[in-house]
Amino acid sequence: MKVTLVGFMGAGKTTIGKLLSERLKTPFLDLDELIVEQVGMSIPEIFKKKGENEFRKIESSILKELLYQNRSFVLSTGGGTPTYLNNMELINQNSISVFLRTDFKTTWRRISSDENRPLVLLGKEKLLKLYLKRLPFYFKAKLIIDATFLSPVDTVLNIIKVLKSC
């Protein structure tokens, strides 16, 4: 089984993806971590030295490679992944997509002081606009799970319950 988590920065994709992979006994992959590994730079460094466009090309090419492989995984994507190129279509065609839905207030509280996300430097107002612009892409996911008020463990239990009913 291939499960792909999507959602805005700070929705908990990485946190919940790891837990979900343990519960499902399925390997965990994190697209941001794979990009960092492949390029040999941190995400802020890639944005600074190569630019966001190049980051998006690398992101999309690694995503495609993973989705076309014949193996199971729980994949946590980056916050922007579903909103570039035909990434969301590829995700939906080749895996079960899960939108971890969080409100903006929660996501901002979680990410505002984290220096590993270059887009946070845009500031709260611009980030809210980006959040609203991205929502329609996230809503293309097959499953929608509210991740605002639940602990990571309870969110994982909800995902498993919904996956079983698929």
Ligand SMILES: Nc1ncnc2c1ncn2[C@@H]1O[C@H](COP(=O)(O)OP(=O)(O)OP(=O)(O)O)[C@@H](O)[C@H]1O
């Ligand atoms: N359900 C939750 N309740 C409380 N805190 C959470 C929850 N999920 C994640 N967090 C915290 O929010 C922060 C961001 O979580 P995480 O890195 O998993 O988000 P992400 O969706 O992977 O973000 P990105 O798109 O930037 O990769 C972390 O500090 C994490 O511990």
Ligand SMILES: O=C(O)C1=C[C@@H](O)[C@@H](O)[C@H](O)C1
């Ligand atoms: O929301 C975004 O566009 C991003 C989210 C992170 O996961 C990283 O992929 C990067 O910081 C960009």
Ligand SMILES: [Mg+2]
């Ligand atoms: Mg993450």
